[in-house]
Amino acid sequence: MRLAERTTHDAGAPAGVPAEPAVHTATRTTHRRRGVNREGLEAGRRSTRALLWVLLAAAMVLYGFPFLYLLFTSFKTPIDTIAVPPTILPREWTLENYTNALGRSGVLASFVNSVQTAIISTVLSLALAVPAAYGITRYKTLSGRIFIMAALVTRMVPPVAIGIPLASMMAGAGLADTPIALSIAHTTISLPLSIWLMSSFFEAVPRDLEEAATVDGCSRLGALWRVVIPVVSGGIAVTAIFAFLASWNEFLFALLMTAIRSQTTPVVIANFQTQFGLDWGSMTALAAVYSIPVILLTLLLQRKIVAGMTLGAVKG
Amino acid sequence: MRISDRRFALFLMTPAALFLAVFVAFPLFRLVADSFFKISPIAGGPRDFVGLDNYFRAFASEAFIGAGWRTLAYTLVVVTLEFTLGLGMALLFTTLGRSSQIWRTVFMYPLMIAPIVAGLLWKFLMIDNFGLIGTLLHQAGILSNPNQIGWLSDPDIVLYSVAIPDIWLTTSFMCLVLFAGLQNIPGDLIEAARLDGARAPALLFRIILPLLRPVIAVALVVRGIDAARAFDTILIQTNGGPQSASETMSLLIYRTMIRFGDPGLASAMGTLYLLAMLAVAFVAVSTIWRPGKDS
Numbered sequence: 331m332r333l334a335e336r337t338t339h340d341a342g343a344p345a346g347v348p349a350e351p352a353v354h355t356a357t358r359t360t361h362r363r364r365g366v367n368r369e370g371l372e373a374g375r376r377s378t379r380a381l382l383w384v385l386l387a388a389a390m391v392l393y394g395f396p397f398l399y400l401l402f403t404s405f406k407t408p409i410d411t412i413a414v415p416p417t418i419l420p421r422e423w424t425l426e427n428y429t430n431a432l433g434r435s436g437v438l439a440s441f442v443n444s445v446q447t448a449i450i451s452t453v454l455s456l457a458l459a460v461p462a463a464y465g466i467t468r469y470k471t472l473s474g475r476i477f478i479m480a481a482l483v484t485r486m487v488p489p490v491a492i493g494i495p496l497a498s499m500m501a502g503a504g505l506a507d508t509p510i511a512l513s514i515a516h517t518t519i520s521l522p523l524s525i526w527l528m529s530s531f532f533e534a535v536p537r538d539l540e541e542a543a544t545v546d547g548c549s550r551l552g553a554l555w556r557v558v559i560p561v562v563s564g565g566i567a568v569t570a571i572f573a574f575l576a577s578w579n580e581f582l583f584a585l586l587m588t589a590i591r592s593q594t595t596p597v598v599i600a601n602f603q604t605q606f607g608l609d610w611g612s613m614t615a616l617a618a619v620y621s622i623p624v625i626l627l628t629l630l631l632q633r634k635i636v637a638g639m640t641l642g643a644v645k646g
Numbered sequence: 647m648r649i650s651d652r653r654f655a656l657f658l659m660t661p662a663a664l665f666l667a668v669f670v671a672f673p674l675f676r677l678v679a680d681s682f683f684k685i686s687p688i689a690g691g692p693r694d695f696v697g698l699d700n701y702f703r704a705f706a707s708e709a710f711i712g713a714g715w716r717t718l719a720y721t722l723v724v725v726t727l728e729f730t731l732g733l734g735m736a737l738l739f740t741t742l743g744r745s746s747q748i749w750r751t752v753f754m755y756p757l758m759i760a761p762i763v764a765g766l767l768w769k770f771l772m773i774d775n776f777g778l779i780g781t782l783l784h785q786a787g788i789l790s791n792p793n794q795i796g797w798l799s800d801p802d803i804v805l806y807s808v809a810i811p812d813i814w815l816t817t818s819f820m821c822l823v824l825f826a827g828l829q830n831i832p833g834d835l836i837e838a839a840r841l842d843g844a845r846a847p848a849l850l851f852r853i854i855l856p857l858l859r860p861v862i863a864v865a866l867v868v869r870g871i872d873a874a875r876a877f878d879t880i881l882i883q884t885n886g887g888p889q890s891a892s893e894t895m896s897l898l899i900y901r902t903m904i905r906f907g908d909p910g911l912a913s914a915m916g917t918l919y920l921l922a923m924l925a926v927a928f929v930a931v932s933t934i935w936r937p938g939k940d941s
Contacts, residue, residue: 371828371836371854372743382742389735390749396814397755399778400767415781415792458662465658469651477659484670486927488875490896491916494903495673495680518669521662550654579760581878582900596762600882603766610770617763624758632751636822 397621404428404618408611427615436590437598437616443509444594444620447584448577450513455520455573456566463528464554468537478529481522492518493586500587507589515583520573527572531565532558568634571627578624595620674920680913687907700914709890710915713898716805717874720894724809724873725866731813732820732865737850739821740828750825757818764811765879772797772807798884801891808892811879816872820865827861828854867930874923895919 373379399418403411404427406420411427431437462481466474493515500511535558543553559566581596588597599620602613628635649657684696704710735753739746756764771779780792789795797807831854839853855862877896880886886893886901893901899919903912 371737371740371831371833373741379742382738386738386742386746386749389738390752393753393756393814393817396767396771397759399771400763403770412776414776415784416776416778418778458665461658462662465655469655471652471655473652473656474659477663481662481666483924483927484666486871486923487670487674488896488899488916488919488923490875490877490899491677491920492670492673494909494912494916495676496669499673499676514669517665521665525662575758579758579762581760581762581881582896596760596878599760599766600762603882613766614770617766621759621763625755628754628758629751632754636754636826 400614401618404611404615406611408609411611411614412608427611428619430609431612431616432619434612436593437595440593440595440598441620443588443592444578444596447509447513447516447592447594448574450509451516451520451577452570452573454513454517455524456570458517459521459524459528459569460559460566461554463525464532464558466525467529467532468540478525481525484518485522489519489582493583496583497586507587507591509592512584512587512592512594513577515587516577516580517573519580519583520576523576524569524573527569528562528565531562531569535561564634567631568637571631571635575624677913677920678917680909681917683910685909687909696910700910701918703911704914704918709893709898712890713893713895716892717894717896720805720809720876721870721873723806724812724876725870727809727813728817728820728869729862729866731817733824735817735821736824736828739825753821754818756815759815761811761815761878762882764815765808765882768811768814768879769798769883772810774799799888801889804884804888804892808880808883811883812873812876815879816869820869823861823865824858827858831857871923871927871930874926 373382402419405423405425407422407424407426408430410417410421462477466478496515496518497506500506500508500514503511505511539561540548540550540553540557543557544550548556579596580594581600584594584597585600588594595616599613599616602609602616681700682695682697684694684699686692739750739753771777774780774793774796777792777797779797780789780795783789784792784794795803798804835853835857836849839849844852875896876894877900880892880894880897881900884892886897895915896919899912899915902908902915
């Protein structure tokens with residue numbers, strides 16, 4: 331089952347383009363004009379559709395509510411956050427929780443650490459994954475097959491199993507409590523995923539492209555750099571988003587490998603619980619500040635993210 | 647001189663392979679090696695070779711066996727619910743067609759939220775006294791008292807309560823993957839079955855699910871492995887409590903290492919956990935994925 335090779339029913343609609351594998355072109359196929367000869371699974375009858383919309387609305391409310399409640403809570407006064415019985419909306423809207431949370435020592439520094447760690451890890455992950463994935467997909471050697479298997483198996487390793495030896499290795503190398511050490515640890519998570527994603531993107535690039543380039547006198551490395559990489563730049567962007575998110579949201583390695591200097595925000599959020607008693611107000615405010623940029627990023631780049639998310643699994 | 651394609655491919659893969667060897671394979675080797683020693687938690691403390699003693703201790707400990715069963719139960723609950731809900735949503739989005747596209751995007755938002763934040767959020771919803779869920783159920787007249795269900799304090803149900811954030815976070819993933827799979831089912835096939843008089847249940851169980859089998863298999867394996875490694879959400883909600891009732895394998899290993907200061911025993915548990923995961927992964931990868939095969 332290969333999405334990129336699917337042709338669409340609509341005449342003239344493009345088949346999967348290499349840079350953005352075909353998840354959204356595929357969604358186009360079931361599209362028919364309203365009321366006219368709906369095809370496949372799309373419901374036609376008016377009453378059925380109305381019922382389905384009601385169902386969807388209910389699901390969306392249930393699904394969206396928890397995060398909205400977090401947002402509402404972050405605007406309550408600190409005392410109201412733990413009022414019994416709780417209210418959904420703040421009785422009084424205030425930014426007190428935000429000033430409390432962001433004013434606490436170490437919180438702003440943790441944001442800097444999170445950004446720094448995620449960027450280093452993303453760059454490292456791409457620098458290693460792009461050539462490796464190209465080597466695997468273009469030359470189909472035995473070593474490549476073994477390698478991608480091994481990379482996939484790494485994805486199954488429980489982080490807690492390697493976290494502790496990895497932390498002591500880093501300490502031995504004099505890298506304890508540094509963003510470098512943590513971003514290396516995060517790369518162990520994102521690298522297998524990046525290799526997997528990039529392989530799928532390279533798979534969609536027609537071979538003739540670099541053959542033409544090599545005939546024109548380009549070296550293989552030159553063809554990769556100047557011809558292939560520009561074509562898969564969309565795929566590289568998707569992979570970068572995933573590598574970034576993997577590091578941004580990671581907690582266990584950050585907990586094991588950082589102390590004060592390089593602590594990332596997820597660890598700080600978790601620490602609110604123990605260090606300062608149950609300071610729910612500040613916790614919710616900090617959680618909101620930490621999550622909103624990535625949620626906005628998702629909404630902005632949703633097509634690319636959907637493509638990346640489904641690529642690995644649907645392509646068999 | 648031009649090197650052969652095979653060498654060139656190897657050259658491209660070497661940096662990534664070295665990275666994984668140094669930062670994944672070597673720590674794993676250390677983990678396995680440590681499992682044969684009795685290690686003092688103090689840095690530079692004594693290290694005595696004890697053979698398989700740590701393994702015997704692991705199997706003899708109720709905590710380890712309990713955590714194994716709990717991890718299994720947790721994984722099954724998470725994956726089953728996620729799959730059912732994700733399939734339901736994917737079918738809903740498919741039957742509504744293109745007009746529901748924007749909602750599909752909105753539905754995706756939990757995927758970007760850090761598990762630690764999700765755990766915190768649900769803890770806040772389920773916590774005794776000022777948790778909103780108990781209060782709402784009480785106000786709706788379903789519960790006689792807001793604290794009637796101790797979501798996170800009743801050892802009998804806590805394992806299922808701590809699974810909720812995990813389910814909430816990744817049902818979107820299931821939905822996305824299944825939705826993409828559904829788009830691949832030829833419309834003519836559904837049309838033909840409809841003309842033959844197939845009703846919705848028959849359509850679902852006789853046509854859709856069998857056709858989705860490969861997608862379903864991959865999605866279940868990916869999510870199953872993630873669920874079996876769950877750590878963040880449980881740690882922040884209950885820290886494994888009450889009475890270890892929500893202590894899964896990751897938490898037990900972490901606590902054995904950090905809190906109880908027994909790296910040898912923790913390494914033995916980690917090794918066994920790893921072997922179990924690899925066994926599952928191996929079966930899954932070799933039967934379903936077959937990556938790198940020629941098209």
